[in-house]
Amino acid sequence: MLKGRIQALIFDPIRSFQMMHIMKQGAVFLSGIILAFSHWSIEDIGFLEWLFFLAYSFSYFWISGILQGFLASNDRSTNREGGLIWSVFLVLSGLGLLTWLAFVITGVVYDGSDDHALLTFILFGGWSCFNIVGTYFPYVLYVRQKIKWLNIYNAFYLMTYISIFISLAILQYDWYILLSLLFLFGCIQFAVLIAVIFSISSPVYDKRLIINLVKEYLPLIGYVGIGGLATVFDGWLIHLYFSDSEVFAVYRYGARELPLSLAMAAAFSHAMVPYLSDNQENGLFQLRKRSKRIMHILFPISILLLLLSGDLFRWLYADRFEASVPIFDLMLLLVISRMVFSHTLLIAFKKNTFIFKVSLVELGVNIVLSVIFIQWFGILGVVLATIIAYAIEKIIFGVRVQREFNLSLADYTSVKTWAGYSGVLLISYLVKYL
Numbered sequence: 001m002l003k004g005r006i007q008a009l010i011f012d013p014i015r016s017f018q019m020m021h022i023m024k025q026g027a028v029f030l031s032g033i034i035l036a037f038s039h040w041s042i043e044d045i046g047f048l049e050w051l052f053f054l055a056y057s058f059s060y061f062w063i064s065g066i067l068q069g070f071l072a073s074n075d076r077s078t079n080r081e082g083g084l085i086w087s088v089f090l091v092l093s094g095l096g097l098l099t100w101l102a103f104v105i106t107g108v109v110y111d112g113s114d115d116h117a118l119l120t121f122i123l124f125g126g127w128s129c130f131n132i133v134g135t136y137f138p139y140v141l142y143v144r145q146k147i148k149w150l151n152i153y154n155a156f157y158l159m160t161y162i163s164i165f166i167s168l169a170i171l172q173y174d175w176y177i178l179l180s181l182l183f184l185f186g187c188i189q190f191a192v193l194i195a196v197i198f199s200i201s202s203p204v205y206d207k208r209l210i211i212n213l214v215k216e217y218l219p220l221i222g223y224v225g226i227g228g229l230a231t232v233f234d235g236w237l238i239h240l241y242f243s244d245s246e247v248f249a250v251y252r253y254g255a256r257e258l259p260l261s262l263a264m265a266a267a268f269s270h271a272m273v274p275y276l277s278d279n280q281e282n283g284l285f286q287l288r289k290r291s292k293r294i295m296h297i298l299f300p301i302s303i304l305l306l307l308l309s310g311d312l313f314r315w316l317y318a319d320r321f322e323a324s325v326p327i328f329d330l331m332l333l334l335v336i337s338r339m340v341f342s343h344t345l346l347i348a349f350k351k352n353t354f355i356f357k358v359s360l361v362e363l364g365v366n367i368v369l370s371v372i373f374i375q376w377f378g379i380l381g382v383v384l385a386t387i388i389a390y391a392i393e394k395i396i397f398g399v400r401v402q403r404e405f406n407l408s409l410a411d412y413t414s415v416k417t418w419a420g421y422s423g424v425l426l427i428s429y430l431v432k433y434l
Helices: 002-010 013-036 042-072 076-081 083-111 118-134 136-143 147-171 175-200 207-242 245-254 259-278 280-317 322-338 342-348 352-377 379-405 415-433
Strands: none
Touching: 013 042, 013 136, 013 147, 013 259, 013 280, 042 083, 042 118, 042 136, 042 207, 042 259, 083 118, 083 136, 083 175, 083 207, 118 136, 118 175, 136 147, 136 175, 147 175, 207 352, 207 379, 259 280, 259 342, 280 322, 280 342, 280 415, 322 379, 322 415, 342 352, 342 379, 352 379
């Protein structure tokens, strides 16, 4: 019986999909710790963080939008023919190449005023391109219900990514070896993805399907893009306001948010979309039940991290990023809004245009408040603006779900659990800083 329960836990599709996001966020988090103990200076770390920030700026909005749309429009008959899978792959590949080109252009502009060679941008752009398309791989495994292979991919990604940075710390190599290894890692993901897609079907080029998919996904891409643009704007604002790589590194290390929170919330939201689309009644039950389980994990961890963050940062980063602690603590409050999944319902019900319009409101609120608050509170003001804007977005989504579908917050959220944990988290924050 115990063996059966363990197998059910390991091969549960939603949990495996959540684990994929956790592994990727965890890999980024652990690599940051390794860099803090490496021979690299804070300025070098800040520049690497800037490269990752550029990759996010160039690509995150359309990757996430397309992948969410892929899950929502997944059709089994289309999947058997391979039309949908090949069409999404071709779109992602084309946009990945555009991202690489954007890095090359940035390198040409940047290289004239800095000693970092154009090769840095070429290699990092190549890694971004192949890693972006490779992100599609676990989604294909998920919709095809290849859960065993999804679990193998999760472990492979984490171990390989972390091994690259561990070798950096031990062997103390320079920029170009690190970026070359990341580039090679991206190529491997890309090659495996092509092999898997070929195993599903021979190449399919359906121009009409591609055009229809782009039209269908555009509102979601816009929604994610506007949300991502808020993060991009915050980074650019801090970079321009302080003009210091070390300050930018302090911001990035503090503003990463709890990796487990972001990964579990995003993966859970994505994974629930097909369930809600196929069977609303059962989907709502699963959404409420499973989100409550996530709350029992994320809220206690967030509260504990809030209370121990000072000692934790000194232990993890060897006093190099102690100034990031207040930023990290404030970012932990985002878990309150993340545990409300009203946007998941709207995606499942294909209210993509409305989602996009609300994202414009969120962006406007975020920009205005960030510009004002950074003058009053510094970096913390930018984080506070993000929290307020994100909460407003969730409120608007909840009102729309209530009015159009007659679904109250209690229909898809364990309100008592959410409110109780949120209150404890807020009180803990106020006790610590007031």
